[in-house]
Amino acid sequence: xxxxxxxxxxxxxxxxxxxxxxxxxxxxxxxxxxxxxxxxxxxxxxxxxxxxxxxxxxxxxxxxxxxxxxxxxxxxxxxxxxxxxxxxxxxxxxxxxxxxxxxxxxxxxxxxxxxxxxxxxxxxxxxxxxxxxxxxxxxxxxxxxxxxxxxxxxxxxxxxxxxxxxxxxxxxxxxxxxxxxxxxxxxxxxxxxxxxxxxxxxxxxxxxxxxxxxxxxxxxxxxxxxxxxxxxx
Numbered sequence: 001x002x003x004x005x006x007x008x009x010x011x012x013x014x015x016x017x018x019x020x021x022x023x024x025x026x027x028x029x030x031x032x033x034x035x036x037x038x039x040x041x042x043x044x045x046x047x048x049x050x051x052x053x054x055x056x057x058x059x060x061x062x063x064x065x066x067x068x069x070x071x072x073x074x075x076x077x078x079x080x081x082x083x084x085x086x087x088x089x090x091x092x093x094x095x096x097x098x099x100x101x102x103x104x105x106x107x108x109x110x111x112x113x114x115x116x117x118x119x120x121x122x123x124x125x126x127x128x129x130x131x132x133x134x135x136x137x138x139x140x141x142x143x144x145x146x147x148x149x150x151x152x153x154x155x156x157x158x159x160x161x162x163x164x165x166x167x168x169x170x171x172x173x174x175x176x177x178x179x180x181x182x183x184x185x186x187x188x189x190x191x192x193x194x195x196x197x198x199x200x201x202x203x204x205x206x207x208x209x210x211x212x213x214x215x216x217x218x219x220x221x222x223x224x225x226x227x228x229x230x231x232x233x
Contacts, residue, residue, distance in 0.1 A: 041072070043116070097166075
C-alpha cells in the first residue's frame with residue numbers, strides 16, 4: 001500500500017519557527033513530526049510514500065533521504081511556490097500513487113492512532129478518521145452515523161487521516177466549478193467539496209478515534225505537545 005503525506009503548507013501560523021523549517025520537519029520529542037508518521041506507516045506495511053512539498057521544499061530530502069531507514073521508498077512531489085490545496089495535491093500525486101487505494105495524512109498532526117486499523121479497501125471512495133472537537137474547531141467538520149457513514153452536518157473534527165480511491169477525484173471539475181485556482185497548471189482546489197459530494201452518495205465511511213490527537217497549528221500547541229510527550233503524559 002502507498003501513502004501521501006501532505007507537507008506543502010506555508011506554515012504561516014507557525015512563524016517564526018517556519019521561517020527556516022517546514023512545519024512537518026519541526027521536532028517534537030526529539031524527532032520531526034513527519035517521522036512519527038513514517039514510522040507508523042512503515043509499521044503497517046506501507047512501502048512507498050509520496051511527500052508533497054512547496055514551502056522550503058529543498059529541506060525535505062536532506063532530512064528524510066530516500067526512505068530506506070524506514071524500509072520504504074520516498075518520492076517528493078514539488079507543487080511550486082503556491083501549494084495546490086488538498087484536492088489539487090491528491091490529483092497531482094496520483095501518477096505516483098497509482099490506481100489502488102492509498103492513505104493520506106496531514107503532515108502537521110500528531111496522533112496515537114494506529115494506521116493498521118485503516119481499511120485497505122474502503123467500501124466507497126474514502127474512509128475518514130474523525131476525532132472529538134478541539135477548542136480551536138469547536139463546531140466540528142463532519143458527523144458519523146450508526147452505519148459508520150460520514151455525513152456533512154458537523155459534530156466531529158476530521159483528523160487529517162484517511163484512505164482514498166482515485167475515483168474520488170473523478171469529475172472533480174464539475175464539483176469544484178469555477179473556484180479560484182482550478183485553471184492553474186497544475187490545478188489548485190480543496191478536497192472538502194469532493195468529500196461532501198461523495199457523502200451525499202453514501203460513498204464515505206469513517207471511524208471515531210478517541211485517543212490522542214493534536215493539530216500542531218501554532219507554536220504554543222507544538223510546545224505543549226513536546227512537553228507532554230517528553231514527560232510521558
